[in-house]
Amino acid sequence: QYLAMIDIDNFKRVNDRFGHDVGDEVLKRVALHIKASMAGYEFARLGGEEFAIFFHGLDQQGAEQRVAALCQRVREDVGEHPVTISIGLARVDQGDSLTTALVRADQALYEAKHSGKDRFVLWSSQLAEQG
Numbered sequence: 326q327y328l329a330m331i332d333i334d335n336f337k338r339v340n341d342r343f344g345h346d347v348g349d350e351v352l353k354r355v356a357l358h359i360k361a362s363m364a365g366y367e368f369a370r371l372g373g374e375e376f377a378i379f380f381h382g383l384d385q386q387g388a389e390q391r392v393a394a395l396c397q398r399v400r401e402d403v404g405e406h407p408v409t410i411s412i413g414l415a416r417v418d419q420g421d422s423l424t425t426a427l428v429r430a431d432q433a434l435y436e437a438k439h440s441g442k443d444r445f446v447l448w449s450s451q452l453a454e455q456g
Contacts, residue, residue, distance in 0.1 A: 326381050326417040327388040330430040333374040334409045334442040351408055358398050392445040409443035
């Protein structure tokens with residue numbers, strides 16, 4: 326099982342520059358991409374411009390392929406206000422609490438944002454040591 330946390334890159338800039346109506350359109354567009362490409366998996370908006378996806382029945386390669394494809398799908402959407410997304414991906418082991426999974430996915434998301442955005446990062450114990 327894997328948990329992905331997704332954040333729209335530079336979303337505040339979109340809102341500040343074009344207004345909240347455009348920001349809402351961008352949010353809806355990204356949500357539609359998530360919905361269309363993640364059928365069969367649980368996903369939700371966490372608040373603001375953050376979303377989460379819970380993958381069950383996928384191995385690491387399958388989860389990585391899914392999130393890489395989602396990054397590409399959003400990047401290639403040539404809508405009026407194009408955006409990219411960053412994703413933190415964390416494996417959820419039996420016995421892990423939801424809090425643990427969210428913290429790990431958030432640490433990986435932080436690394437994705439700070440290593441260039443428009444990418445996903447898989448959580449590793451090294452990321453926990455940096456934070």
